[in-house]
Each structure stands twice: as structure tokens, then as C-alpha cells.
Amino acid sequence: MMTGMAEHYLVFLELRNGAIAKSSLDVWNRFQKFSSGRDSRVSAFAAGHAAEGAFDCLQGNGTVYHTDGTHFRTGCDSVVCAMIETLSGAERVTGIAFASTAMGRRLAAFLAGRLRAAFFSGCGGSGGVEKVCSRFIHSGTVIASYAAAADMTIFLQGRELPQPEFSSAEKPAIEAFDATPYVVGGIHSLLVHAVSQSCQKRDVAEASVVVAGGRGMGTREAFGMLEELAALLDGSVGASRAAVDEGWRPHSYQIGQTGKRIAPDLYIACGISGALQHLAGIRSARTVVAVNSDPDAPIFGAADYGIVGEVREVIPDLIGILRDVMAKK
């Protein structure tokens, strides 16, 4: 490990429909906050179409390298990785940071292999930017701590870290990065040629409120009231594996060991028993509410608030009350 050398972090800014993804913006702010007043620098790299003013939301110093071109819309990770590799070599980057999105996870692992980097994924604690990482392993039953033993560290960060609060009067410089040398003959071994939109407007892994249903919901139709409650709280709907296996919701809604690990501020579990494999997915949830007809359901042991009752009665009541309270506002 090279100590004493100034750190230079490169944040990957994921562009979605021309705008910077909120999860990438959080990573940028976290590193900016950490670096201000320290002898370290933060730059960023963004690939793909950026709408007019897309970078205006960025505060702080450093340089944002941006490369545009239709070939990025094909989702060619290897081209993006090659560019990040060049950039981090030329700019003496010591850490590359990604938001934990589907794309971020692919790029981070691939680059960690290319660059022999220490791989810090899902680390909590000290702001997530240090050379020490504490993270859940074994379904959230153990916290393991690691030290990086490489010159380069790759960070993969999700909602398990607190939302960073950072503001600065400074604005980063935006610089065009020339992609021409990386685009070889237009032949890609991997080509994304269709994207279908999910019916959910925000993925459970990115939502600050998640309302989830289990087998206790009884039917697919009963998920309608969870959609309603989630909409009221500006949240997303999730499901237990039992509910997914029943076919009530697609796999992308599943929370748990073989589903998504989520970290919302508020998690409402409805008709979910709280099996260890399910709890594995909500270890980073801040406040947990359980609605279950069985007073002995293990979910209550992992909940901050609970109500013993029928989902078909409790949820509509809750929706009604919240709607009234919000209407009065």
C-alpha cells in the first residue's frame, strides 16, 4: 500500500435517460464531503448521452470527464472499462467508486480484476471511503472488517450508507473525453438491443420506503393495497420469496438472501413471517414495521413497530388514516 500519497478518487456517474442517477450523485457527494479539507481529490467519469445541464447538480471541485456516443447506448461494459482504466492510469487514481446498481456491480468487479484492486462492496461505517471496510457477511449475521492491501481500491456503495449532506459553492470542470480510440470497428461481442420497462417506477433497492408482502397477503390482487400504500408514501413494493414463488410478483421484487438487499429508511412487512433468508435482505433497513396475524411471528423480533392483525383490515385502515392526515396538510 502506498501511504503518504494523496488520494485521487474517480466516481463513475451513471447516466439514465440523460440524467445522473441519484445513487451516483450520492457517491459523488460522499467523496466530495470526505475530501474537502483533506489532501485528496475527486474526479468523475460519465459515459453516454447527457441532457443539457445534466451536470449542473454536481457541486465541489475536480473534473468530470464525459464521453458521448451512440455506442454506449449498446451497454458495452468493456469499452467503458477500458476508458476508466486509461483515465485512472493517466490521472494517478487511487480509488474508483461506483453506485451499487446493476451496471455498477458489473463494472466494479471487472475493473477490480483488471486493476488488481481491493474490492470494497457494501461497506458501512466510516462514510465508506476509508481503507478499512466493515460489511455484513453470512446473511447479515456477522460483520467482517477488512483492510485494503492494494494500491487501488474499488468502492461499490448503496443505500446502506447514510445519505451524504454536501454542498459547496464550487462547480467541477466538465471535460470531453475522446472515445474514438476505444471504438474498434463497431464490432462488439456484447450488444444490448432491447430494454423493457418494469411496471415499478423505482427499484426496491433504491427506494427510501418499501412496502412488502408475503404469503400472508393471500392473493395476487391483495398486492393492490400495498401498491396504494407505497404510492402514498412515495415508496416501492417488494415481496418475500413465498409471494414471488406464488407468482404474485416477479422475481425483481424479491427481498432477501436470493433477492435484493435493501436499505430503505422505512420498511413495512405485511404477511411476512420473517425467515432468516428474508431478514438477510433487510439488515440495513433503518425502521421496520411488521403487520402479521401471528403474535409469535419472528418478523416482530426484527421490527421496531408491530401490529398483530389481519393485513386485509390493517392495511386499508392505515391507508385511510394516512390519506386523511395528508389531505389535512
Place this chain on the structure above:
Amino acid sequence: MRIVVCICQVPDTAASIAVADGELDLARVSWVMNPYDEYAVEEAVRLKEQFTGSEVVVMTVTEGPARELLQKALAMGADRAVELLAPSVQDSFRIASALAVSLRERYPQTPPDLVLCGKESLDYQNGAVPGMLAALLDIAFAGPVTSLAATGEMLELQRENENGTELLHVRYPVVISAEKGLNIPRKTGIRQVMEARKKPIETISVPDIQASLLLPLGFEAVSVKKSCRFAKSAGELAGMLLQDGHISAGGG
């Protein structure tokens, strides 16, 4: 088609892991095939059934013998198994390196057509080995997929992102990881288990060529127990959540 599946074993998924003196205590756990790896093996065997003359090799990097794991993969239909013995296999980069070195030795001319992994192992949950392995083999990485259809020339895959599903075409060779939903792994009976016993398992010691890039500093058991405040009615629950600031009356 030459297919390699990288698999591992993990503690039983309902096991709560103990920590003693700052170290993991795994003495009493029972081990199972990593669930995501079951999807990977199943998919490989389906491809083998589709393309005659294909070979499915399963590989595991392990500190000690992993016979039961490999026997299970062979019973599911893999042709041969390789047990790579390496010291201390907690570090994703070391695991990926051991796999890459062995794959280069086994396939010196061209890499295998398809390398399948599970999306992540349920013990360390890093999900890093597949991507790292692709980088070390210098081939494309398609990430976790929920659907796969193959022709002799290319694969048609589906993968999830935050907005929905991507449909992609990939040429061989490629590293892919298996996400839940890809298939439903077959159950194996006595006959398959007996046949598996006749299939070859090689054991290879991987020299300690790669230093760990992550140094473990310590382990700590986590208590999941929270103290739950019970509400008697939906109204009381709403009141508590509003009062404690978990829901704001302004919405969201």
C-alpha cells in the same frame, strides 16, 4: 460447446453463524451448494442436452475436500469435476485468480465457450468472482442473467437493471452469472447419484501465487433482535410513525 461452471459450498442458508474470539466458528454448520450455483449448473446441463458433444466441467476453489458438492453437480449432469485446493479462500481476487490460472492450463489455446458462475456466494456475498474472472481471462462479462437462449454462434440473454429488463446478444466466449429465475434446478435421484460416482473428479493443488488484496481484521456477531413497540390499531400505528418522524404528513 465447452462449458465450465464455477461453484462453491456455503453454510446452510438458514444457519446463524457464530463468532468465537473474533473468528468465525463454522464447526457446527452443514454445507450446501451455493443456491445461485445450482442455477448455473442446471443451465449448463440444459445446454449440454441441447448441443450434443458438449462437455460440462465443474470447478471449485476450496480449502479442504468438497466431494459432496462436486458429487451433487455430477449427479445433476456435469461430466467431470475439478477440486482446486488453495489455502485461505476468503478473498474474491484469490478465488478468481486460482480459477483463471487453472482454466488457462486446461484450455491453453482458446478459453472455454461459456463460463457460468452463480451471481454471488451466500457466505461473503461479494458477487465479485464472475466479473474478476472475466477480466483475468480477458473475455466479456455479461453479468447476472435471468434468461438464456443459445445458438451455435451466440447467446441471447436477459438481465435486470433498475428500470426493467435488458435483452442482449453475446458472442462466445463469455462469462455469465446465474440469477434466481433463470431456471428451476432439477432434483437428483438414486440413479443419478450412482452414475455420478463413476465420473472423474480431479484434485489439483493451486500454489499460493496471489496475495490477498483484502486483509481480514476481525469478525463480530450481529444481534438482529430489536424491541418491537406494538400498536393495537392502525390508527395507533400511524400515530406512532408520524410522531417519531418515520412518515411525514407532507407525504413521502
